[in-house]
Structures are given as structure tokens and as C-alpha cells.
Amino acid sequence: MTGFSMVNRRYSYLHECKWPLEAIDMHHVVARKCNAKVILDLLFISLQEGYIWFHLLNKSITILLWGFLLSVLLVKVMFWNHVMKESVVVIPTFGVQLETHDVSGRIVHRFIPIGKILKPVLLECVSPVTCYWSLSLLLRGEAELMLVFEELRPPVKMLIPIWKALCDASGIKEGSDT
Numbered sequence: 001m002t003g004f005s006m007v008n009r010r011y012s013y014l015h016e017c018k019w020p021l022e023a024i025d026m027h028h029v030v031a032r033k034c035n036a037k038v039i040l041d042l043l044f045i046s047l048q049e050g051y052i053w054f055h056l057l058n059k060s061i062t063i064l065l066w067g068f069l070l071s072v073l074l075v076k077v078m079f080w081n082h083v084m085k086e087s088v089v090v091i092p093t094f095g096v097q098l099e100t101h102d103v104s105g106r107i108v109h110r111f112i113p114i115g116k117i118l119k120p121v122l123l124e125c126v127s128p129v130t131c132y133w134s135l136s137l138l139l140r141g142e143a144e145l146m147l148v149f150e151e152l153r154p155p156v157k158m159l160i161p162i163w164k165a166l167c168d169a170s171g172i173k174e175g176s177d178t
Contacts, residue, residue, distance in 0.1 A: 003015060003016045003017075004016075004161070006157065006158055007032075008032075008154070008155055008157075008158070009032075010031065010032060011029055011030065011031060011032060011152065011154045011155070011158060012029075012030045012032055013027070013028070013029055013030075013154065013158040013161075014027075014028040014030070015027050015028075015161060016028075023091065023092065023093075024089065024090070024091055025089070025090040025091075025092075025165050025169070026087065026088070026089050026090075027087065027088040027089075027090070027161065027162045027165065028085060028086075028087045029085065029086050029087070029149065029152055029154045029158060030084065030085045031082075031083065031084050031085070031152055045071055045074070047068075048071070082102065082103045083100055083101065083102055083103075083150075083151035083152060084101055084102065084103050085099075085100075085101040086098070086099065086100050086101070086148075086149050086150070086151065086152050087099040087101070088148060088162050088165075088166075090165050090166060090169045091114075091169075092114065092168070092169040093114070094113070094114060095111055095112050095113040095114045095115075095116075095117075096111070096112045096114070096117065096137075096166065096169065097109060097110070097111050097112075098110040098111075098112070098148060100150065100151065112137060112139065112146070114169060114170060115140070116139050116140050116141070117137055117138070117139060117140070117166070117169075117170045118138040118139060118140050118170075119137075119138045119167075119170070119172055120135065120136070120137055120138075120148075120163050120166035120167055120170065120172075121135070121136045121137070121138055121145065122134075122135055122136075122156070122159060122160075122163050123135075123136055123145075132153045133153075133155065133156040133159055134147060134148075134149065134153070134159075135147070135148040135149060135159045135162060135163055135166075136148065137166070148162070148166075
């Protein structure tokens with residue numbers, strides 16, 4: 001197993017090749033959000049909510065407890081479906097598997113056969129507020145591009161090795177426009 005990693009302020013990238021003959025090419029992009037920070041955020045928001053409800057409504061202990069309960073539920077709903085990791089598994093003879101890992105433990109798999117991929121495309125997305133890069137797949141028989149990373153927005157440094165692996169797997173030269 002060979003590996004390569006890259007770390008950014010917001011993301012970490014890990015590349016590994018699995019045996020036999022290093023045929024399976026795996027690329028992982030992980031959001032670098034500390035679990036302790038999420039727990040501290042939950043604790044701070046619940047204490048703040050409980051304190052506000054306690055002082056606003058008659059200074060009753062039941063109001064304080066309901067405030068804590070409601071704020072914990074609110075924070076849980078806010079943080080529960082965050083994506084912590086997205087992976088691209090390239091199997092050159094079969095296809096590409098895209099995986100999305102949530103904080104809740106749910107994993108969503110999408111498989112694209114190699115014959116359906118026309119070309120992997122790196123796009124620069126510009127809006128009035130932000131600018132970021134995205135990696136998409138141009139698919140045969142589909143009207144729209146398929147995003148490889150639906151939730152995370154890794155920098156272009158991390159997208160280039162994945163784009164090159166997808167180009168190699170689909171038999172497309174990197175610089176070709178045809």
C-alpha cells in the first residue's frame with residue numbers, strides 16, 4: 001500500500017493504492033473539524049439558551065431545563081448531518097465509486113461505470129461572495145454534470161491528483177479537449 005497525504009487548514013487529503021498490483025486507487029478528503037469543538041459548541045449554546053430562557057420567563061427551574069433540552073436538540077439537528085469525509089475509489093476496469101461519510105455514521109455510495117464517463121472536468125465556480133474549484137464528471141447520456149464532491153469544497157491542490165487518476169482510468173489524456 002502506497003500513500004500520499006496533504007494537509008490544509010480546513011481539509012486533509014489522503015491517497016492510497018490497494019493491492020493487488022495497486023489497481024484500486026483511493027482518494028479521501030476529510031474535513032478537519034474536531035469533535036471536541038462540536039461538543040464545546042453544543043455545551044456553550046445549550047448553557048446560553050438555558051440562561052436566556054431562565055431570565056426571560058419567571059426564573060423557573062422547569063423553564064431552565066426545557067431551555068437546555070430545546071437547545072441540545074437544536075444543536076444536534078444543526079451538526080448531525082455534516083459531512084466529515086468524501087472518498088473517490090477509482091477501479092480502472094470497472095468504474096468509480098463516490099462515498100460520502102456523515103458525522104452520524106451514514107455512508108452514501110454512488111457507483112459510475114467507467115464506460116459511462118466521457119471526461120472528468122475541473123471547474124472554477126465564481127459567485128459574488130466566494131470562488132472555489134469543483135471536480136465534475138461529464139457522463140454519457142446525462143444532461144447535467146455529476147459533482148464528485150457534493151458537500152466539501154477542497155482546494156485545487158487536492159483536486160488535481162484525483163482529476164489525473166480519473167483521466168487515467170477513463171483513458172483520456174489530461175490536456176486533450178476532444
